Amino acid sequence: MRSVSAINRFGWGQRDGSSSGLSVQDWLAGQLTGPDRAVFAGVGSCADGLVALREQRKAKMQGDPLVKPIFQAEVATQMDTLLLTEQPFRERLVWFWFNHFTVSLRQGSTRAVVGAYMREAIRPHVTGRFSDMLLAVMRHPAMLMYLDNASSIGPDSAAGRRSHRGLNENLARECLELHTVSPASGYSQADVTSFAAILTGWGVDLKADEPGFVFREKAHEPGVKTLMGQAFPEGEEGGVQALQFLGTHPATYRHIATQMVRHFVSDTPAPASVRHVEGVLQASGGDLRAASLALGALPEPAWGGGKFRSPMDYVTAVLRALSVGGAPSQPGDPHSPAHQLVSGFASLGQPLWTAPLPNGWSDDAADWSAPADMLARTDWAWRMAAHVRTGDPMDIADIALGPALRPQTRTAMHHAGARQDALALLFSSPEFQRR
16 A cells, blocks of 8 residues: 555545555554644643533523634644644544544534543554543543433432432443443443442532533442443442453443444444454453554555445545645634644534434444535535645645546546646545545
């Protein structure tokens, strides 16, 4: 596989003409060796977002005047990173795991903390152990707010007896179904209920000087609980132990191996490929760096059979091909590269951090390739190409696609009447729709 193909398949699209000359395995390893080089300017911690949210609520402010600038700053710096990253494989893994552990703006007042969630709970763990990421996610205020675990109260707890309120199973159900063992493991509704009881008391303290995760003993269901045949003690430690159990369960490794192969290789993961990645996870104790590098050893998709680009994939690849970005985007600037990126996501049906359900955005081509979707891409590409004033379209095509550029596309671009026409043909071509 040529380096441009590797960057497209495992990253976010080629940005310039540089080529490492490394083998795919060496390039992937280099991407995950050493620290994350991303730098996020002008943003604070989750606690800062929670303070803003608290003060808004206390003063009954309308229009998110304190949260909005926090959110805009997150968008600006995180989109700049997506456009400019020199670690595109690491960056793709960050977004893959964010989608796996989806938090959406659609519920839970998460606007104040969704960016911090990605930086604090997901990003630090993409080359660590899955069980560590799972614990960080489940304790992060963004996830607890999104799936409303604060409203889950043990019926026999002090708070439950006083208020006559009960369990909210949202977080427990999604953790079992989507994040860890999956229904294939054979867990029961009784396991969901028991896990919800284990997680009672896990919530968010908005009143603290530095608001964040809190374990509320008075809301916790007392007593030992059983989950999938394992007993866990009462208290916060019972939840930590349960997550360690789930995060290292063989069914979890099988599930996340399937998800990884589906995302990077094929909509219909080959059993042998899943077994390979699953075996690496088992042998390494859930080492995500090792599992990620194992993807590079899997058989390449057939020519022209790479993964279909989602709207986020597609728009990012177009703007990277055009070398959009450079100077930091200013929060809220409608002409900034960051705004161009998120506007494109929304135009094509995948608005930033707004997945409709906890299972995140689909990885299947069928969900993004309807005739209306393809027409929308062509229209967006035509409008985007109108703003390009520099660069030879053929050079851009060669850099962006390398050997994947079809002779038919090259010929059509050569006969195009103008730069805008040639670029629109490139970005609408079948080969640009895949990575």
